[in-house]
Amino acid sequence: MTQSTKKILSALDLKRFKFSPPLFLSLLLFVIIVIGTLLLKLPVSTKHPISWLDALFLSTSASTVTGLSPFDTGQTFTFFGQIVLMLLIQVGGIGIMAFAVFFVILLGKKVSIRQRQLMQEALNVPSIGGVIRLVSWILIFSFVIELIGTFFLAFRFVPEFGWGKGLYYGLFHSISGFNQAGFSLFPGNMSRYLGDPIVNLTMIMMITLGGIGFTVLAELLSTHRYRKLSLHAQVMITGTLIINAVAVLAIFIIEYANSNTLGPLSLGDKFWGAFFQGISPRTAGLTTIDPSGLSQASLLLTMLMMFIGAGSTSTSGGIKLTTFMIIIAQVFTFLKGRREVVINKRTVNHQVIVRAVSIISISVIVVLLAVFLLCLSEQQPFVVILFEVISAFGTAGESIGATAHLSAFGKIVIMCVMFFGKVGPLTLAFSVTKRSHVDIRYPDGEIYTG
Amino acid sequence: MTQSTKKILSALDLKRFKFSPPLFLSLLLFVIIVIGTLLLKLPVSTKHPISWLDALFLSTSASTVTGLSPFDTGQTFTFFGQIVLMLLIQVGGIGIMAFAVFFVILLGKKVSIRQRQLMQEALNVPSIGGVIRLVSWILIFSFVIELIGTFFLAFRFVPEFGWGKGLYYGLFHSISGFNQAGFSLFPGNMSRYLGDPIVNLTMIMMITLGGIGFTVLAELLSTHRYRKLSLHAQVMITGTLIINAVAVLAIFIIEYANSNTLGPLSLGDKFWGAFFQGISPRTAGLTTIDPSGLSQASLLLTMLMMFIGAGSTSTSGGIKLTTFMIIIAQVFTFLKGRREVVINKRTVNHQVIVRAVSIISISVIVVLLAVFLLCLSEQQPFVVILFEVISAFGTAGESIGATAHLSAFGKIVIMCVMFFGKVGPLTLAFSVTKRSHVDIRYPDGEIYTG
Numbered sequence: 001m002t003q004s005t006k007k008i009l010s011a012l013d014l015k016r017f018k019f020s021p022p023l024f025l026s027l028l029l030f031v032i033i034v035i036g037t038l039l040l041k042l043p044v045s046t047k048h049p050i051s052w053l054d055a056l057f058l059s060t061s062a063s064t065v066t067g068l069s070p071f072d073t074g075q076t077f078t079f080f081g082q083i084v085l086m087l088l089i090q091v092g093g094i095g096i097m098a099f100a101v102f103f104v105i106l107l108g109k110k111v112s113i114r115q116r117q118l119m120q121e122a123l124n125v126p127s128i129g130g131v132i133r134l135v136s137w138i139l140i141f142s143f144v145i146e147l148i149g150t151f152f153l154a155f156r157f158v159p160e161f162g163w164g165k166g167l168y169y170g171l172f173h174s175i176s177g178f179n180q181a182g183f184s185l186f187p188g189n190m191s192r193y194l195g196d197p198i199v200n201l202t203m204i205m206m207i208t209l210g211g212i213g214f215t216v217l218a219e220l221l222s223t224h225r226y227r228k229l230s231l232h233a234q235v236m237i238t239g240t241l242i243i244n245a246v247a248v249l250a251i252f253i254i255e256y257a258n259s260n261t262l263g264p265l266s267l268g269d270k271f272w273g274a275f276f277q278g279i280s281p282r283t284a285g286l287t288t289i290d291p292s293g294l295s296q297a298s299l300l301l302t303m304l305m306m307f308i309g310a311g312s313t314s315t316s317g318g319i320k321l322t323t324f325m326i327i328i329a330q331v332f333t334f335l336k337g338r339r340e341v342v343i344n345k346r347t348v349n350h351q352v353i354v355r356a357v358s359i360i361s362i363s364v365i366v367v368l369l370a371v372f373l374l375c376l377s378e379q380q381p382f383v384v385i386l387f388e389v390i391s392a393f394g395t396a397g398e399s400i401g402a403t404a405h406l407s408a409f410g411k412i413v414i415m416c417v418m419f420f421g422k423v424g425p426l427t428l429a430f431s432v433t434k435r436s437h438v439d440i441r442y443p444d445g446e447i448y449t450g
Numbered sequence: 451m452t453q454s455t456k457k458i459l460s461a462l463d464l465k466r467f468k469f470s471p472p473l474f475l476s477l478l479l480f481v482i483i484v485i486g487t488l489l490l491k492l493p494v495s496t497k498h499p500i501s502w503l504d505a506l507f508l509s510t511s512a513s514t515v516t517g518l519s520p521f522d523t524g525q526t527f528t529f530f531g532q533i534v535l536m537l538l539i540q541v542g543g544i545g546i547m548a549f550a551v552f553f554v555i556l557l558g559k560k561v562s563i564r565q566r567q568l569m570q571e572a573l574n575v576p577s578i579g580g581v582i583r584l585v586s587w588i589l590i591f592s593f594v595i596e597l598i599g600t601f602f603l604a605f606r607f608v609p610e611f612g613w614g615k616g617l618y619y620g621l622f623h624s625i626s627g628f629n630q631a632g633f634s635l636f637p638g639n640m641s642r643y644l645g646d647p648i649v650n651l652t653m654i655m656m657i658t659l660g661g662i663g664f665t666v667l668a669e670l671l672s673t674h675r676y677r678k679l680s681l682h683a684q685v686m687i688t689g690t691l692i693i694n695a696v697a698v699l700a701i702f703i704i705e706y707a708n709s710n711t712l713g714p715l716s717l718g719d720k721f722w723g724a725f726f727q728g729i730s731p732r733t734a735g736l737t738t739i740d741p742s743g744l745s746q747a748s749l750l751l752t753m754l755m756m757f758i759g760a761g762s763t764s765t766s767g768g769i770k771l772t773t774f775m776i777i778i779a780q781v782f783t784f785l786k787g788r789r790e791v792v793i794n795k796r797t798v799n800h801q802v803i804v805r806a807v808s809i810i811s812i813s814v815i816v817v818l819l820a821v822f823l824l825c826l827s828e829q830q831p832f833v834v835i836l837f838e839v840i841s842a843f844g845t846a847g848e849s850i851g852a853t854a855h856l857s858a859f860g861k862i863v864i865m866c867v868m869f870f871g872k873v874g875p876l877t878l879a880f881s882v883t884k885r886s887h888v889d890i891r892y893p894d895g896e897i898y899t900g
């Protein structure tokens with residue numbers, strides 16, 4: 001810790017508050033959203049006036065890197081407004097994540113070694129010494145990746161729009177992709193580049209790098225041998241490959257003859273369309289085919305992907321891929337009649353499983369509650385509402401039509417879900433199991449399941 | 451064990467097979483379904499010929515006590531056919547449950563004390579000595595309850611239909627209610643008795659007694675003091691009261707002004723309609739208001755109830771109420787930062803929680819897979835398909851229109867889901883965690899969630 005950060009700390013006088021990192025992150029995100037709302041409401045931000053509620057909605061959507069919007073963002077926002085959106089995405093995405101890690105270090109001075117270890121475990125940082133390196137690395141690495149993305153996208157956008165606009169479009173979509181924001185400046189999202197290899201490969205690369213989580217990226221820079229990676233990195237890499245491959249193949253087969261999506265396309269474009277729609281919805285939410293044209297089977301698959309989300313310590317929402325994989329591993333362990341959950345010759349601690357169960361359960365409750373409320377307030381088919389809520393929870397940002405027609409109450413519900421999807425699972429992952437204060441050990445009760 | 455059962459056993463020569471109770475129960479259910487199919491396909495069973503597939507579907511629906519049917523059962527089946535249905539319900543309901551308990555006793559002679567204890571734990575029988583008593587008690591008690599139900603229903607049905615038909619209708623609906631079968635002989639299910647206190651109260655009493663589980667009923671006969679009951683019985687009673695009260699109130703409020711359901715009714719009828727629709731769907735599936743008229747919010751609530759189901763060692767399907775309550779308790783424990791799940795001053799063993807997580811996870815996977823397949827094969831709105839699959843899984847039997855229009859493939863899928871819903875969670879509850887054969891204790895791996 002440098003002298004200046006110490007000064008900042010003592011100026012903030014954190015000791016006065018009963019300070020908890022999850023609360024701080026939630027407050028931070030809230031402040032970002034409020035500032036964003038004020039900026040987006042400025043007359044200079046939009047080509048025609050938008051309501052306070054819409055400004056708040058857009059600010060929330062950008063800061064939580066979701067991408068849901070009741071109107072076409074490219075057409076509504078001025079250049080200034082678009083820059084505000086881009087900054088909100090960057091701050092809400094990489095910024096929040098870096099801050100989370102940073103504050104663990106600051107807090108580290110004020111708590112016991114044991115607590116620090118637990119918090120670092122919760123924040124998914126492998127070792128104490130590596131934290132400072134990780135924070136600076138997150139910021140630098142992100143900017144470099146985003147510039148590389150801009151570089152590649154420029155090959156397509158500069159010839160089309162000229163140097164200024166081309167580079168700017170490259171930067172915006174590179175940031176939107178890496179931060180999993182789902183915002184595009186084009187009408188119809190990225191659909192005009194459905195069959196374009198450069199845009200497809202660059203965007204999928206940005207989405208995948210941003211989605212796998214910073215700790216995994218850090219590990220991959222230090223070693224390329226699978227066996228040397230942490231269990232977390234191994235599960236993330238294997239899991240990402242499997243789930244992406246399955247989803248792309250499934251979308252390709254299901255939508256092959258669907259006249260609203262892949263049906264009318266050439267075989268090559270069919271592949272690119274399935275490729276993008278298979279990988280993007282888990283968190284990025286950018287689209288090259290209109291999701292409202294998807295068949296119900298593909299919608300179900302897409303909702304499942306949005307719910308799962310990408311990796312821990314990525315900018316994404318959702319329950320996270322590892323949370324999902326741990327439950328699957330627990331089920332297999334149970335079916336085999338084993339006690340210990342073992343993945344790649346590593347035991348998964350019981351408390352990790354309990355945490356995963358709790359994250360999923362609470363997330364399901366939040367999603368069902370929001371769907372219930374929207375069923376009462378909106379005149380939309382059930383699947384459209386369900387899709388919208390899961391998209392908001394996973395901060396995915398795809399919509400099959402609900403966003404544009406939401407009532408004021410409906411917008412507030414979706415904003416709450418986006419906020420929860422962004423900080424909820426993170427907060428739960430932070431929470432540290434205390435040793436029971438009560439020393440009473442109650443006898444086991446008989447209770448039956450199934 | 452009597453000499454005769456020993457003779458039956460040695461005749462069956464069970465030692466020859468690698469014999470497992472869940473496999474046996476599944477086979478038994480399968481045999482019942484096949485016999486039922488043959489009987490229902492007889493020309494004497496139906497007023498007009500039905501296909502083999504429909505006979506199989508109806509036999510599965512009755513034996514798994516679901517109640518889904520592609521046609522009006524009262525109009526299609528002759529008196530003989532209706533008696534077959536009633537017997538299938540009785541054998542598939544109470545019969546299967548009694549057999550499950552019975553076979554644990556028979557098996558008890560051939561396995562170690564430890565294994566016997568584990569199986570009894572799995573089958574939810576409180577003590578070794580109580581098993582024989584429990585089995586005979588289940589059968590006698592059920593018949594007595596069903597006769598009492600018939601007696602009360604006769605007060606309404608005999609004046610309306612005369613002695614013969616009135617008593618027969620009383621018996622049929624009493625059996626259908628107590629076994630949670632959902633079959634009614636009236637067109638529009640029980641809707642003609644929507645506001646009838648005798649029919650409502652009798653049916654809800656039958657549904658509740660049949661749904662709470664035989665071990666709880668046995669305990670209630672031996673003690674009336676809440677504190678002396680097992681944790682299981684306490685959770686079942688409290689849980690049933692809470693979930694029923696919440697559901698009835700919610701349905702009443704949501705549907706109050708819905709012109710397709712409670713809207714046109716008097717205040718009294720509104721209450722009875724909400725009362726029945728709040729309690730029945732958890733497993734019985736009998737209806738007094740047409741579920742296809744329900745608002746989407748009520749449909750969501752109904753689907754949740756059908757998925758949860760009634761009690762362990764009841765005839766119902768679904769994940770079971772205790773399974774649901776255990777997960778809720780685990781979530782609260784996690785949020786409080788505690789390690790041990792404590793309910794009513796009793797600790798819930800970790801293996802019980804793992805079992806509950808596994809049952810729910812596998813059930814969700816089965817439901818999603820079936821919804822996925824039906825999305826591909828059927829031309830129905832998503833919510834109609836989802837409702838149908840969850841109804842089949844919970845062996846609830848309510849439908850908002852899919853059953854009548856299912857393709858042959860769709861019928862096969864729904865049959866599989868009904869079969870799984872009936873024996874799946876039971877089988878998983880049977881399964882006993884072995885001590886790891888491998889002595890290797892792997893080191894804990896780092897893996898992050900949320």
Ligand SMILES: [K+]
Pocket residue numbers: 065066067180181182283284285286395396397
């Ligand atoms: K997104």
Ligand SMILES: [K+]
Pocket residue numbers: 515516517630631632733734735736845846847
């Ligand atoms: K039923």
